[in-house]
Every structure is written in structure tokens, then in C-alpha cells.
Amino acid sequence: MGEFKTSFNSILSRDLKHIYSGFPQVLKYRHSAPYPTQEQLKLKEENNHLKTYVLKSSEFVPEYSCLIPRAPAFRILSRHEVDGVVTRLTTPTIASRGISLTSDKTMREEKEKSHSKYLGLQKIDEREQTMLTERMTRPTQSSRMREYQTRRQLTQIG
Template sequence: MSFSLTFHEILDHNIRHVYSGVPLQLTYRHSSEYPNMDQLRQKRDNQTLKNNVLRTSEYTAEYKCLIPRAPAFRLLSRHEVEQMVSRLTRPTIASQGVSGTS
């Protein structure tokens, strides 16, 4: 009868390895990553969209949500008003009559 151990068995039975247990997953504190340009642009666009929705909507308690205001009550610049008036005063195809044979 001979006594033999492999290197692996010696390491398994070593007192340092017997009481050490399973290796722990160490987590370190670190600062968050710096945002790249796409993330900064996306954040700015989301904030702009949020501000525009809040500015052009009103909260309705009955439905508990934001509902867009009627177009007649929106704030418009002078140029936007001029575009709207010119669009509304331009004659339509129907008002001019059908041209050609029909």
C-alpha cells in the first residue's frame, strides 16, 4: 500500500484553500462613464421635446393626462401667423372649378 497525492489534491487539502471558500466576486466603486456626444444630443432633444409638450398642452384632471391645446389658442410668431393666413386665403382647386374634361 503506497501513499500518493497529486499536486491538485495537495492544493485542495491545503489549509489555506480549505478555509478560503469560494472566491468572492469583488465589486469596486467607480464613477459612471462620461456620456458621449450622441447621448448628450439625445438628452438635449428629449428635454426640448418635453418642454414643447408641456408648453403646448394642458393637464385635464378628468382624464389625468396632458391634452394638446386647440390650435386657435397656441402662441404663434408673426411669421407663423402670416403663413397661416396666406394658406387659408389661397384659392383651392375646388373653388376654382374643375379644369379639363371630367
């Protein structure tokens, strides 16, 4: 009985079914594509929606064999949609009405004549003026970078 001592791995590798046929072949199974993610599904839906929208709003021109978008003025609308467009185009805008039913330009001109902000009549004390001047003359990050690059270019030239 001593001659029959073998390990479990050698029993598996020398299995009876493999003795006459050789080692097992690697089988390649057909597999399906991986499941799409939510983002891929959303993108596919948007692309499909975009295709249908392009087909609805475009006209095929056989001369160029391509789709050309219809001009908005010539799109096909129902009676209710036309009424909505007409009312939207005929109502005056807020800018054209203004506060006192004047145009935006005349309102601005009137304010420039009388408002102290436009005339430069607003008085500030000396401390506030000094703070404003310091803030306005403080270098910005862009000006520091420009100064650094200018100095670097001057050292490379000279």
C-alpha cells in the same frame, strides 16, 4: 547565505506588510458612469426638447390628471404669426388655380377629351408591341414565389 535564496514572486507575496495582517483586501472604489456617446447626448437633448415642446403645446386637465395637446386652432399665437397663418390660408393653391385658372378636375377632363394618350390613338409598330407584351407577361418574383408556395401546398395535401 544560501538559506536566503527566494524568488521575486515569493518576496512580493510574503511582503513584510502582509506578514501580520494577511493578504491585502480587494478594495472596491466608487466609479463614475461611463462617458455618454454622441448619440446618447443627442437623444437626451431631443428628449429634453420634446418635453419642453409637449409642455408648451399641451394643457393639464386635472379631471384626468394628464397633459392633453391643445387643438391647433386654439393655440396662442403672436400678431405676426397670425398674419402668416391668415395669408397662407387665403392664398389659392397651385392645384386650385391650374394652368388656365381652372380646377384640376376640369383640366384633366379636357385632356381626356383631346389627348391621344387618353384616347388610345397612339400607334406603335409590331416589334414594339411584341416587346411590351413579353415584358408585361413575364412572371415577377412575387408570382414565382406564389407559384412555388401553391405547388408546395398541393404536394403536402395530396
